[in-house]
Amino acid sequence: MSEATRSPVEDGAAALAITNLSKRYPGGVLANDRVDLRIRRGDVLGLLGPNGAGKTTLVKQIIGLLKPTSGSIVLDGHDLVADPSVARRLCAYLPQGALPLDSFRPTEVVDLVGRIRGGDRRSVRRRAAELLEALELQEWTRTFGARLSGGVKRLVGFVMAAVWPASLVILDEPTNDVDPLRRRLLWRQVRRLADEGSAVLLVTHNVLEAEQAVDRLAVMDHGRIIAEGTPSSLRARSRHRLRLQLDLSPGADSPQLPDLVRDHMRVGRRLYLLIDERDAVEAIHWARSLAEDGLAEEYALGGSTLEDVYIRLIGREDALELAGRGES
Amino acid sequence: MTSYSIAPERAAAVIARGAPGLWVRSYYLMVVWELQSLRIVLPLALVAQIIFGAGLVIGFGYLVGDIPVTEALFLATGITVISMITLGLVLVPQVIAASKQAGVYDYMWSLPVPRTASIAASLTVNSFISVPGMALALLVAWLRYDLTFSVSVLIVPAALLTLITAASVGFAMGHAIPNPMTTSLITNVLVFVILLYSPINFPADRLPGWLATAHQGLPMMHAANVVRAGLTEGLATGVGTSFAVLGVWAAAAWILTAWVVGRRS
Numbered sequence: 294m295s296e297a298t299r300s301p302v303e304d305g306a307a308a309l310a311i312t313n314l315s316k317r318y319p320g321g322v323l324a325n326d327r328v329d330l331r332i333r334r335g336d337v338l339g340l341l342g343p344n345g346a347g348k349t350t351l352v353k354q355i356i357g358l359l360k361p362t363s364g365s366i367v368l369d370g371h372d373l374v375a376d377p378s379v380a381r382r383l384c385a386y387l388p389q390g391a392l393p394l395d396s397f398r399p400t401e402v403v404d405l406v407g408r409i410r411g412g413d414r415r416s417v418r419r420r421a422a423e424l425l426e427a428l429e430l431q432e433w434t435r436t437f438g439a440r441l442s443g444g445v446k447r448l449v450g451f452v453m454a455a456v457w458p459a460s461l462v463i464l465d466e467p468t469n470d471v472d473p474l475r476r477r478l479l480w481r482q483v484r485r486l487a488d489e490g491s492a493v494l495l496v497t498h499n500v501l502e503a504e505q506a507v508d509r510l511a512v513m514d515h516g517r518i519i520a521e522g523t524p525s526s527l528r529a530r531s532r533h534r535l536r537l538q539l540d541l542s543p544g545a546d547s548p549q550l551p552d553l554v555r556d557h558m559r560v561g562r563r564l565y566l567l568i569d570e571r572d573a574v575e576a577i578h579w580a581r582s583l584a585e586d587g588l589a590e591e592y593a594l595g596g597s598t599l600e601d602v603y604i605r606l607i608g609r610e611d612a613l614e615l616a617g618r619g620e621s
Numbered sequence: 622m623t624s625y626s627i628a629p630e631r632a633a634a635v636i637a638r639g640a641p642g643l644w645v646r647s648y649y650l651m652v653v654w655e656l657q658s659l660r661i662v663l664p665l666a667l668v669a670q671i672i673f674g675a676g677l678v679i680g681f682g683y684l685v686g687d688i689p690v691t692e693a694l695f696l697a698t699g700i701t702v703i704s705m706i707t708l709g710l711v712l713v714p715q716v717i718a719a720s721k722q723a724g725v726y727d728y729m730w731s732l733p734v735p736r737t738a739s740i741a742a743s744l745t746v747n748s749f750i751s752v753p754g755m756a757l758a759l760l761v762a763w764l765r766y767d768l769t770f771s772v773s774v775l776i777v778p779a780a781l782l783t784l785i786t787a788a789s790v791g792f793a794m795g796h797a798i799p800n801p802m803t804t805s806l807i808t809n810v811l812v813f814v815i816l817l818y819s820p821i822n823f824p825a826d827r828l829p830g831w832l833a834t835a836h837q838g839l840p841m842m843h844a845a846n847v848v849r850a851g852l853t854e855g856l857a858t859g860v861g862t863s864f865a866v867l868g869v870w871a872a873a874a875w876i877l878t879a880w881v882v883g884r885r886s
Contacts, residue, residue, distance in 0.1 A: 356731050388727055391725050393723070
């Protein structure tokens with residue numbers, strides 16, 4: 294490709310470099326606000342954030358479906374803002390929404406997409422068969438899409454994105470509706486894409502699962518990246534902290550919190566409190582007294598997780614539901 | 622498990638810009654895509670086209686009563702044009718609206734296919750759907766009204782240009798109108814206008830003067846004229862002008878479509 298499309302912002306091994314990217318919709322909503330993001334080849338970056346954080350807007354600008362208001366997106370040295378057709382050639386994309394599967398059998402649609410993405414028939418078939426087997430989808434390879442369950446459709450969508458390698462693979466909520474067993478198989482294949490040399494951008498709500506599958510995490514809220522790092526570096530923010538979870542009795546007001554509480558959040562009747570390890574005994578004592586007075590039904594003390602970090606970062610009541618509790 | 626890996630560099634190189642035959646390859650694959658994605662509705666779409674074409678020929682006969690040969694020829698040739706125009710102006714935008722509603726619109730545009738190749742593939746497939754219906758409509762007219770057609774080679778460019786113009790306008794509408802409900806309403810009104818207020822089945826001089834004048838600049842009457850020139854002898858006049866007007870509409874619609882699908886909001 295021509296030298297003119299190469300950008301000076303290309304840094305080191307980053308396959309994808311997003312710099313100072315902002316997107317304001319015609320209605321005036323600022324969906325992305327000065328976003329900086331780098332993904333290296335071989336890395337999986339998890340992009341976390343509640344609904345409306347601006348994740349899908351970001352993805353659509355990378356793939357060339359939306360035009361940024363300002364800022365740059367460079368992939369393998371190519372300016373994707375200037376030439377979105379390059380983006381479509383270099384990226385594989387699993388969108389958050391529906392896929393056009395209804396009148397296809399999985400093998401057919403995977404085969405077509407693989408060849409549209411540049412693959413030769415033999416290689417595409419071979420790889421498709423292998424991916425379908427790895428995700429244990431053999432049972433459905435000849436079933437029309439209209440008759441597939443939501444989870445199986447989602448997995449077929451993943452195979453469509455993975456069947457022919459791309460510089461950047463964008464997976465927007467790949468595990469939606471997927472059963473826990475196949476989720477694990479799916480994470481393994483996501484990992485494999487990165488190991489083969491792709492950069493992978495994984496958009497998800499599911500904090501705990503993402504932790505196992507990603508190399509780095511970026512947390513997005515209100516259009517901005519509010520934290521970024523490896524899962525353990527993010528978790529280190531609450532080292533030596535514990536989580537005290539308190540289920541209040543119906544109708545009970547939030548109790549007066551003792552001084553040992555470092556941070557707290559209430560979601561419905563459930564109260565999450567962050568405390569220091571050394572205050573554990575005292576905190577349990579306090580919680581037990583609430584239970585004895587009938588103010589709380591149950592309490593539990595546990596290690597602080599990435600989920601806690603996420604909830605504190607987002608700092609909103611709805612964050613928990615969006616943190617991948619139950620099926621999304 | 623044996624692992625079959627392909628380096629992303631190698632994969633990207635295959636579809637690098639300027640790879641020879643990319644457009645043709647994309648076009649071919651998108652034709653396959655269109656055929657496969659239509660196959661559930663394809664038999665029904667064909668039957669609908671056939672019923673529509675043949676049904677209109679017979680139905681209009683009841684409406685008009687005993688008709689002289691010239692009128693019957695006008696009617697029969699006009700109906701093939703109606704089925705071509707409604708396919709482009711109604712079916713095409715509705716298919717696009719449906720894909721927007723199903724949420725698959727963005728996915729289709731994220732594939733590494735030149736957009737003109739994708740539209741051309743869709744045009745090709747949609748055009749072929751209309752052929753059996755048109756042929757049968759003419760057959761029915763021949764049997765029912767005892768008409769003889771004189772088919773000339775002119776029918777090929779005439780039908781192609783009609784199909785391309787109608788489908789291009791349909792594409793531009795489908796892509797430009799964001800709300801699928803709006804698309805559906807507009808196409809419903811269009812069917813009505815095309816069926817009853819366009820000089821396709823009848824001569825323009827039956828219309829009020831202002832409407833007849835308006836049709837001088839609109840594509841419907843001209844489409845009927847060129848198709849009629851390809852199917853009959855002595856019925857069509859000013860065929861050159863009609864081709865020119867249709868050509869301008871086709872070009873304008875194509876440019877508009879290319880602009881609409883090429884822009885990013």
